[in-house]
Amino acid sequence: MNILTFDSDEKLNEAGAGIITGIVQTNRRAVLGLATGGTPVGLYKYIVRDYERGMCSFKNATTFNLDEYVGLPDDHPESYRAYMRQHLFDHIDLPISQAHIPNGNAPDPEAECRRYDDLIDNAGQIDLQLLGLGHNGHIGFNEPAHALIRATHVVELAEETRQANARFFDSIDQVPQQALTMGVGTILKAKMILLVVKGADKADIVQRALRGPITTDCPASLLQTHPHLNVLLDRAAASRLG
Numbered sequence: 442m443n444i445l446t447f448d449s450d451e452k453l454n455e456a457g458a459g460i461i462t463g464i465v466q467t468n469r470r471a472v473l474g475l476a477t478g479g480t481p482v483g484l485y486k487y488i489v490r491d492y493e494r495g496m497c498s499f500k501n502a503t504t505f506n507l508d509e510y511v512g513l514p515d516d517h518p519e520s521y522r523a524y525m526r527q528h529l530f531d532h533i534d535l536p537i538s539q540a541h542i543p544n545g546n547a548p549d550p551e552a553e554c555r556r557y558d559d560l561i562d563n564a565g566q567i568d569l570q571l572l573g574l575g576h577n578g579h580i581g582f583n584e585p586a587h588a589l590i591r592a593t594h595v596v597e598l599a600e601e602t603r604q605a606n607a608r609f610f611d612s613i614d615q616v617p618q619q620a621l622t623m624g625v626g627t628i629l630k631a632k633m634i635l636l637v638v639k640g641a642d643k644a645d646i647v648q649r650a651l652r653g654p655i656t657t658d659c660p661a662s663l664l665q666t667h668p669h670l671n672v673l674l675d676r677a678a679a680s681r682l683g
């Protein structure tokens with residue numbers, strides 16, 4: 442595990458973007474696993490900057506997002522499809538046909554999960570999986586549970602997760618109850634994991650995830666078993682690591 446701590450948000454975002462653009466520079470056919478939420482917004486800005494500077498091209502890359510809400514129209518501003526267009530896809534040369542996000546409006550969600558896993562399998566191994574961290578230790582939307590699920594599946598969002606994400610909606614009632622998420626098996630199969638965490642409110646869960654026991658009560662703790670785990674933290678998020 443490689444942990445880097447940053448004093449400035451800009452430096453953290455720049456470093457994270459640099460790792461991702463570096464992968465695309467060395468392998469034009471890179472397969473990237475992407476995340477949404479508040480954490481990677483600044484990092485995506487630096488990817489767009491590097492792209493605009495001609496440092497990288499995504500023409501031959503393929504991307505797979507971790508998750509999508511169930512039941513939000515595609516053009517809803519808080520759908521992860523809309524988020525990815527706003528923060529990244531509309532600003533780089535990635536063909537949209539190579540940018541994959543689970544379809545939260547599929548008539549048969551179980552079939553959609555199988556379709557998504559087949560797409561990932563057919564693309565070969567994910568070269569880098571970008572992750573944020575939920576306050577309860579979730580990665581993707583793999584919430585704490587007695588048992589975790591390997592492949593893409595439908596998940597009931599934890600109340601804590603809906604509350605945390607209510608800041609993006611007019612009220613908590615509008616936050617969907619369910620999502621489709623990649624499973625922890627798929628996440629752990631990525632060649633490299635890039636976990637990015639910011640803020641004092643995540644300091645306790647960072648400590649549990651990286652130093653605590655490996656347990657399904659804290660899905661992110663499973664990342665400790667990954668051979669190429671890179672963690673980027675701001676000082677506040679790192680404050681309980683000692």
Ligand code: F6R
Pocket residue numbers: 475476477478479480481507508572573574575576579580581582
């Ligand atoms: C997003 C995702 C989630 C978030 C996590 C942290 O695609 O899968 O696991 O990374 O909920 O969200 P933020 O960054 O908003 O604190």
